[in-house]
Amino acid sequence: MKNTDILARTAQLARLADARVLDNPRVGAVLLHDGCIIGEGYHQQAGKAHAEVNCLASVREEDRPLIPAATLFVSLEPCCIKGRTPACTGLILKEHVRKVVFAQRDTTDEVSGRSAAILREASVRVKEYPDFAPTEDTNRNRLIYTTEQRPFILLKYAQSADGFLRPRDRSKKYWITNDISRRLVHRWRTCTNAVIVGARTIIEDEPKLNARFFPGPDPRPVIIDLHDRLSGREKIFSGGEQRPLVFTGRKPARLRADTVEVKEKDLNKKAIKKILRKLHELKFSHVTIEGGAVVLNAFLHHGFWDEARIFTGPQRFGHGLPAPELPATARSLSEERIGTDRLSTFRPAAGK
Ligand SMILES: NC(=O)c1ccc[n+]([C@@H]2O[C@H](COP(=O)([O-])OP(=O)(O)OC[C@H]3O[C@@H](n4cnc5c(N)ncnc54)[C@H](OP(=O)(O)O)[C@@H]3O)[C@@H](O)[C@H]2O)c1
Numbered sequence: 001m002k003n004t005d006i007l008a009r010t011a012q013l014a015r016l017a018d019a020r021v022l023d024n025p026r027v028g029a030v031l032l033h034d035g036c037i038i039g040e041g042y043h044q045q046a047g048k049a050h051a052e053v054n055c056l057a058s059v060r061e062e063d064r065p066l067i068p069a070a071t072l073f074v075s076l077e078p079c080c081i082k083g084r085t086p087a088c089t090g091l092i093l094k095e096h097v098r099k100v101v102f103a104q105r106d107t108t109d110e111v112s113g114r115s116a117a118i119l120r121e122a123s124v125r126v127k128e129y130p131d132f133a134p135t136e137d138t139n140r141n142r143l144i145y146t147t148e149q150r151p152f153i154l155l156k157y158a159q160s161a162d163g164f165l166r167p168r169d170r171s172k173k174y175w176i177t178n179d180i181s182r183r184l185v186h187r188w189r190t191c192t193n194a195v196i197v198g199a200r201t202i203i204e205d206e207p208k209l210n211a212r213f214f215p216g217p218d219p220r221p222v223i224i225d226l227h228d229r230l231s232g233r234e235k236i237f238s239g240g241e242q243r244p245l246v247f248t249g250r251k252p253a254r255l256r257a258d259t260v261e262v263k264e265k266d267l268n269k270k271a272i273k274k275i276l277r278k279l280h281e282l283k284f285s286h287v288t289i290e291g292g293a294v295v296l297n298a299f300l301h302h303g304f305w306d307e308a309r310i311f312t313g314p315q316r317f318g319h320g321l322p323a324p325e326l327p328a329t330a331r332s333l334s335e336e337r338i339g340t341d342r343l344s345t346f347r348p349a350a351g352k
Contacts, residue, residue, distance in 0.1 A: 001032075001035055003073070003101050003127065003129070004129065004132060006030050006032055006037075006073045006101070007073055007075065007101065007103050007129060007132055007134070007135060008134050009028070009030050009037075009040075009073075010027075010028035010029060010030050010051075010073050010074060010075035010103070010135065011028060011075050011103075011134035011135045011137070011138050012028065013028025013029070013030070013040060013041070013042040013051070013075075014026040014027050014028035014042055014043075014051070014075045014076075014135070014138040015028075015138055016028075016042050016044075017042055017043060017044055017191075018044075018190045018191050018216045018217060019190060019191050019192055019193050019216075019217050019219060019286065020044060020045040020046065020217055021043055021044070021045060021046055021285075022046035022193065022283045022284070022285060023046065023142075023145055023283040023284070023285045024043060024046045024142075024285075025043070025076050025106070025139060025141075025142040026042070026043065026075075026138050026139070026141070026142070027042060027043045027050065027051040027052075027074060027075050027076045028040075028041070028042040028043075028051055028074075028075045028138075029041050029042070029051035029052045029054070029055035029072060029073065029074045029075070030055065030072075030073045031055055031056065031059060031067070031070050031071070031072055031073075031097075032070060032071050032073060033063070033066045033067075033069060033070035033071075034066075034069075038059050038060070038063045038066055038067075038070060039055045039056060039057075039058045039059040039063075039070075040055055040058055041053070041054025041055035041056075041057065041058050042054060046084070046283070047084040047085070048084075048085070049085060050078075050079065050085060050088050051074060051075070052072065052074060052078055052088040052091060052092065053085070053088065053091060055072070056072075056091065056095055067095050067096065067097060068095075068096040068097065068098055069098070070097065070099075071097075071099040071100070071101060072092065072097045072099070072100045072101070073100075073101045073102070074100065074101070074102040074103075075102070075103050075104075075135040075138060075139070076102060076103065076104055076105075076106055076135065076139060076142075077102050077104065077105045077106040077111060077112070077113075077115050077116060077128075078092060078100070078102065078115050078119075079106065079108075079111050079115060080110075080111055080114050080115040080118050081108075081110050081111060088115075089115050089118045089119055092119065092124065093119075093122050093124070097124065098123075098124055098125060099124065099125045099126075099127075100119055100124055100125070100126050100127075101126075101127045101128075101129070102116075102126075102127075102128060102129070103128070103129045103130070103132040103135035103136070104129075104130055104132070104135055104136060104139055105128070105130065107139075107142065107143055107146045107147060108146060116128065140152060140306070141285045141286045142285060144285075144306060145280070145285040149277075149280050150276040150277070150279070150280050150304075151193065151194075151276065151279050151280060151284045151285050151286055151287045152285060152286045152287070152306045152307075153287055153288075153289065153299060153304055153305045153306050153307075154188075154192065154286065154287070154288045154289070154305075154306065154307050154308075154309065155288075155289050155296055155299065155300070155305050155307070155308040155309070155324075156185065156188070156288055156289070156290050156308070156309045156310075157290065157291050157296060157310060157311070157323060157324070158176040158177045158181075158310075158311040158312075158313060158341075159176065159310060159311070159312050159313070159323035160176055160312075160313055160315050160316055160317040160320070161312060161313060161314055161315060161316045162316045162317060162318065163322060163323050164317040164319070164320030164321055164322060164323060165291065165292060165293055165320065165321045165322070165323050166317075166320050166321050167317040167318075167319070167320045168317070168318075168319040168320045168321075170204060174317075176311065176313040176315065177311045177313050177338075177341050178313070178338070178339050178340050178341055180338050180339050180341075181311050181338050181339075181341045181343070182213060183213045183214060184338065184343075186211045186212065186213035186214040187211075187214040187216070188288065188309075189209075189210070189211040189214070189216075189218070189219050189288070190211045190214055190215070190216025190217055190218075190219075191216075191286065192219050192286045192287060192288040193219060193220060193279075193282075193283075193284035193285065193286055193287055194219050194220045194221070194222045194245070194279060194284050194287040194288070195209045195219045195220075195221055195222065195287075195288050195289075195290050196222040196223075196224065196287055196288065196289045196290065196295065197209065197221075197222075197223060197224070197289075197290050197291055197292065197295065198223070198224050198225075198291065198292050198294050198295040199223060199224065199225035199227070199229045199230055200229070200292055200294070201290075201291050201292045201295075202223055202225075202230060202234050202236055203229065203230070203234060206234060206235045206236070207236070207290075208235065208236070208240060209221040209236065209240075209290070210240055210241060210242070218240065218241045218242050219242065219288070220242045220243075220244070220245055220282075220284075221236055221240070221242060221244040221245070222244070222245045222246075222247070222279070222287070223236070223244060223245070223246045223247070223257075224246075224247045224267060224275065224295055225246055225247065225248055225249070226247065226248070226249045226262055226264060226265065226266070226267060226271065227249050227265075228248055228249045228250070228251050230246065230255060232254055232255045232256065237255055237256040237257060238256075239256075243256075243257060243258060244256075244257040244258070245257060245258045245259075245260065245282075246258070246259045246260070247259075247260050247261075247262045247271075247274075247275050247278075248260070248261055248262065249261070249262065249263070249265070250263060260275075260278050262274050262275065266298075267294065267295065267298035268298075268302075269302045272298065272299060272302055272304055276304065289305075292321070293321050293322065293323070293324060296324045297324050300324055300325075300326065300327070303348070305348060306347070306348065307333075307345065307346070307347055308326060308330070308345070308346045308347075309343060309344075309345050310323075310343070310344045310345075310346070311338075311341050311342070311343055312341065312342045312344070313340065313341050314340045314341070326346055327348070327349070329348070329349035330346040330347065330348060330349065331346060331347050331348070331349065331350065332344065332345070332346055333345040333346060333347050
């Protein structure tokens, strides 16, 4: 078995993590002895055991004597600092692990390259795979969070077959996607720290913005209401699991929510930066913008997006609210069919 095959498994494990990892990286770890996996684990929750700890703890009692002769594979450089939990380099040395293979270095200043050096100094053989793509992808939230001081921004919306977010007749109830797509969206919601929408979406659609169709944590509802249009009677304020956070204009209504004054009249670059700064402060490393057109277009226009997932349903509306247009430089990542719907995933131009 090649090292990269095992690293691919660490990436799979890392992806099992949901939004409870907050600003921490998603990390998976595998312990391999003589071609057999004797331990596996991933980081599940900020402040709780790291992947390496869970991996070593999963080793059966009778296999524990094999640990010094085994190789520990980790999707990211192990940490060497004591934060909410002890340093993983300490655990590796304590357990007498002699070989460590990891993919990318941790972009946290105090860790980057230091952990590898600490291990090498203690005669542990360390091999790095900085260009290994699957783990690079699982680390993207963290990379953006630590280098750009903002969360990873996922745009998600559904459009009719002829490109509308909703039909012209606002009074008509409409549904663009099928049940399977809806469930998938709820699964994604368990992996994001916040779902962001505009005030009009709250007023017209009365969404709950939770993850009720998939087990896992609910995201925090975040509403952008720069003209203070919300009355406080909208359903989102009637006691969900997560207290909404509203970015308001100058005179915030009395809402059952936390409010942050933005003071800008429009959702311009300055306003977006303020919003992102606050979300970063809250340790949100991944947020999802679910609409409507004004909010999606503002983030797209100012280049604040990292991935777009677009569902296209089978129905044609004829007229309505046009769906956003991605920049021509956007790269198509994948296209798949989900029953009657099509799911297209895009990323900004390479090197953005
Ligand atoms: N298909 C999808 O995936 C999807 C997802 C979400 C929403 N939607 C649809 O998108 C629509 C909302 O999108 P949107 O672009 O209009 O707004 P939005 O992005 O949800 O909200 C932001 C805008 O709403 C405006 N607004 C709020 N209340 C308003 C009101 N009562 N009258 C006029 N403007 C109001 C605000 O304008 P001011 O700056 O003037 O206050 C602000 O610019 C809804 O009909 C919803 O059904 C579709």
